[in-house]
Amino acid sequence: MNRPYAEVIGDPIAQSKSPIIHGFWLEALGLDAEYRKTLVTADDLPRFFAERREDPDWRGCNITMPHKLAALDHVEDRGDVRSGIGAINTVFRAEDGTPVGTNTDAGGFYAPLAGFDLTGKPVTVVGAGGAARAILFALARMNVGPVTLLNRNVLKAGVLLSSFGLRGQALPLASPLAPDTALLVNASTLGMAGQPPLDLDIDGLGEEAIVYDIVYAPLETPLLAAARARGLETVDGLEMLIGQAALAFELFFGAEPPRDGDDALRDLLTA
CATH class of the missing domain: 3.40.50.720 (NAD(P)-binding Rossmann-like Domain)
Incomplete structure (x- = not known):
């Protein structure tokens, strides 16, 4: 089996700092996993989730613009996010393998x-x-x-x-x-x-x-x-970015990220 992984999707995606954040925590915890960024267009969204659903190594994804509303149509909404926040920024793989949408932005x-x-x-x-x-x-x-x-x-x-x-x-x-x-x-x-x-x-x-x-x-x-x-x-924007990422990281990898390293993480993100 390949290494478990999570990712961030969006269009554009080159600007995303999420791989730096999650990679920092994975290294700090010594976890054998990875976090990627993947360009996904609006037209590719159905295919993306169909393929990931069948990949046992996939642990989930963060979602950035412009997919936070549209992604709800391709995952299960077990927490009724649609009638609450109305948008998702995180999809995690449930124990039964089902992609489930949630929102860690709030x-x-x-x-x-x-x-x-x-x-x-x-x-x-x-x-x-x-x-x-x-x-x-x-x-x-x-x-x-x-x-x-x-x-x-x-x-x-x-x-x-x-x-x-x-x-x-x-x-x-x-x-x-x-x-x-x-x-x-x-x-x-x-x-x-x-x-x-x-x-x-x-x-x-x-x-x-x-x-x-x-x-x-x-x-x-x-x-x-x-x-x-x-x-x-x-x-600044890193406060919300790191905060929402910490909640998503635990959903993806089943471990709490080491927040005592936030100062070092911010230095890495702003280098």
């Missing part, structure tokens, strides 16, 4: 915010894609105050807010930020290498505001640079 997003009390406080989120779904799911469970969702398609954003039972409003992407925003989250790909920039004026945010950008390529996005220049609390 937990990965929440982890760096666990020390902050955002109960009842206003939040602004940019984007309404698969990652935004997991983030809104987490925010709803954090009992935050009104949520303003900025998106090109305002109707889509409004429906998304409603689906998570969040009170707030959906506004066009270019709308000014509310000055009482306690948490600003870029949940879109804007600002990512190869994508359009995110043009937000954060000068009106209060001094206690937290700015969270899930983009990790580049790690220092213009949004985070502007926030740090003002002395605001910031959370």
